[in-house]
Amino acid sequence: MKNENNVTIHDIAKALNISGSTVSRALNDNARISEKTKKAVKDMAKQLGYQPNALASNLRTSCTNTIGVIIPRISRYFFSSAITGIEELAREKGYNVIICQSNDLEERESDCVQTLFASRVDGVISSVALKAENYDHYKTFTNRNIPLVFFDRVVDELETSKVVVDDFKGGFIAAEHLISKGCKRIAHISGPQHLNIYINRLQGFLKAMRKHHIVVNEELIIESPLTREDGLRCAKTLLESDNPPDAIFAGNDTTALSIILYAKEKGIKIPEEVAVVGFSNEPFSEYLSPSLTTVEQSGFDVGTKATELLLDIIQNKTGNKQETIVLPVNLIERESSGKK
Numbered sequence: 001m002k003n004e005n006n007v008t009i010h011d012i013a014k015a016l017n018i019s020g021s022t023v024s025r026a027l028n029d030n031a032r033i034s035e036k037t038k039k040a041v042k043d044m045a046k047q048l049g050y051q052p053n054a055l056a057s058n059l060r061t062s063c064t065n066t067i068g069v070i071i072p073r074i075s076r077y078f079f080s081s082a083i084t085g086i087e088e089l090a091r092e093k094g095y096n097v098i099i100c101q102s103n104d105l106e107e108r109e110s111d112c113v114q115t116l117f118a119s120r121v122d123g124v125i126s127s128v129a130l131k132a133e134n135y136d137h138y139k140t141f142t143n144r145n146i147p148l149v150f151f152d153r154v155v156d157e158l159e160t161s162k163v164v165v166d167d168f169k170g171g172f173i174a175a176e177h178l179i180s181k182g183c184k185r186i187a188h189i190s191g192p193q194h195l196n197i198y199i200n201r202l203q204g205f206l207k208a209m210r211k212h213h214i215v216v217n218e219e220l221i222i223e224s225p226l227t228r229e230d231g232l233r234c235a236k237t238l239l240e241s242d243n244p245p246d247a248i249f250a251g252n253d254t255t256a257l258s259i260i261l262y263a264k265e266k267g268i269k270i271p272e273e274v275a276v277v278g279f280s281n282e283p284f285s286e287y288l289s290p291s292l293t294t295v296e297q298s299g300f301d302v303g304t305k306a307t308e309l310l311l312d313i314i315q316n317k318t319g320n321k322q323e324t325i326v327l328p329v330n331l332i333e334r335e336s337s338g339k340k
Contacts, residue, residue, distance in 0.1 A: 007050045015044050027052070066096045067310060068116035070126040072104045072153070077282045078299040079127065082151065085303025086125060093311055095122070106132035113137045123147035123310045125303075128155060130225060133194055147313040151306040153195050161313070161323040163306040167197045170295040170329040171204025174249045174277045177293070177331055179212045181338075183247035183275055187220035189234045189259075191251040198251055201279065205249060226251050231258025239268055246274055247337070253278035253285050256292055260336065275337040290335030297329050 009023040016023070018037070026033045026041035033041075069086055071079045083099060090097050098119055100112035109129040116124055117140050124141055127150065135155045141148045142158055154162040171188075178186050188205050191198030202221070209216050222237065224230045231250070235258055238245055250256035256278030263270050270276055270290055278285060278294040285292035305325055313321070 007045075007048045009050075011048060012041060012044050012050060015048065016040060064096075064120045064122055065094055066098060066119065066121050067307075067314075068112075068119065068121040068124040069097060069099045070102060070109060070112045070116070070124065071099065072102050072127055072129050074099070074101050078152070078280050078297065081299030082127075082303035082306075085300040085305075086307045089304050089307040090311070095311070102129040102132075104130040104132075106134065110137040113140050117141070117146075121146070123149070123314045125149050125151060125306045125310055127152040128195070129153075130192060130195070147310055149306050149310045149313070151302050153197055156196065159322050161309050161321060161325075163302050163309060163325045163327070164197065165297040165302065165327045165329050167200035167329075168204040168207075170279060170297070171201035171206075171249070172208045173204075173329070173331045174201075174279065174295050175205045175208035176212070177333065178247040178249065178275055178277060178337060179208065179214060181247070181271075181275055184214060185217070185220065185243070185245045186214065186247045186249065187222070187238050187245035188249045189222050189224050189226070189231070189238075189251055189255050191224065191226050193223055201251060220245055224251065224255065226255050228254050228258055231255035232262055235259045235262035239263060239266065239274065244274070247276070248274060249277045249279075251279055253280045253282040253292060253294055256294070256336075257284065257288065260288060260290070260292070270336055271338050277331075277337055281332055285332075286334070288336070290338075293334045293337040294332055295329050296332050298327065301327055 010020050013020045013023045022033065023041050026038045027045065067090055069083065074080055087097050098116060098121060100115060102109035102112055106129055109132050123146060135157060138148065138158055148160045150160055151163040154164060175186060188202060190202045193199055206216060222234050224234050231254060238248060248259055250259060256276050259276050260270055263274060268274060278292050281294045281296035285294050305327065
C-alpha cells in the first residue's frame with residue numbers, strides 16, 4: 001500500500017473506480033453526491049489513511065483557521081490558565097492554536113511575532129514581555145490588519161482590543177484590607193512601572209492609603225521585576241530596615257512567597273509582626289504556612305474573553321479596533337493578613 005501520508009483523493013478515486021472530482025465533492029458533503037457514495041468514499045478514505053491537505057485548502061481560502069498566542073512564561077499559573085481558556089474556546093470554534101513563549105525578553109518576543117506571521121495565523125493574542133519597552137514588532141500585524149488582542153500586559157500605543165482585570169481595584173482592596181487589620185506602615189513591591197497593570201495596582205494602593213489618611217512613605221514603595229530572587233532582595237531591604245513595615249502588599253504571589261520565606265528564616269512572625277498580601281491567587285498560595293491572602297484574577301476567564309473577542313474580529317472582518325474589556329477581581333483572605 002502507498003505510504004498513508006501520501007494518500008490523495010486520486011488514490012481513493014482509483015480504489016472506487018470513480019472520478020477525483022466526485023471524491024472531492026463527497027468528502028466535502030456536496031449535496032449533489034448521494035449518501036451511499038459519500039459513505040463509500042469516507043470509508044475508503046479512512047481505510048487508506050487519507051489526511052486532507054489543510055494547508056493547501058486554507059491557502060486557497062486565505063484562511064488557516066489558526067490563531068497565535070504569545071505569552072511571557074508558561075510556568076506562571078495565570079498564563080497557563082489563560083492558555084487553557086484560549087485553547088478550549090478556539091478548538092470548540094474550529095481553530096488550532098500555536099503558542100510561543102517570550103521568556104519576558106523583547107528580542108524573543110519579536111522572534112515570536114515573526115514566527116506567527118510566517119505561519120499565516122488568522123489572528124494573535126498576546127501578553128507583552130516584562131522586559132519589552134519597544135513594541136514596533138507588533139506592527140507586523142497591525143500594519144497588515146491582522147487581528148491582534150492583548151491581554152493582562154497590554155500596549156496602549158497600538159490601536160487594538162484588550163482584555164484586562166481590574167488591577168486598580170485589586171491594589172485598592174489589598175491596601176484597604178491591610179488598613180482594616182490595623183496596619184499603618186504599609187509597603188508595596190510593585191512591578192515595572194512601564195506596564196499598565198503594575199501602574200494601576202500601585203495607583204489603587206495609593207488611593208486607598210489617601211482615603212484612610214495613611215501617610216505614604218516613598219521608601220516603602222519598591223519597583224521590582226517580581227521574580228522569586230528579587231522578592232528576597234526586597235524582603236531583606238524592607239524587613240531589615242531601621243523602621244520596617246508592619247504590612248507588605250506584593251505585586252504578585254511569587255514575590256509574596258519570597259517575603260514569607262525570608263521572614264520565617266529571620267524569625268519574623270507573619271502576620272503578627274508583618275502582614276502580607278499577594279496578587280493572582282497562584283495554587284501554592286493556599287498551601288503556604290501561613291496561607292497567603294491574595295487578590296484573585298482568573299486567567300481562564302481572561303483567556304476565554306480574549307479569544308471570544310479575537311474570533312469575533314476574524315469572523316466578522318471588523319479589523320483591529322480599540323475595545324477594552326475589564327474583568328473583576330476579588331480578595332481572598334487567608335492567614336498571612338490575619339492580625340487585628
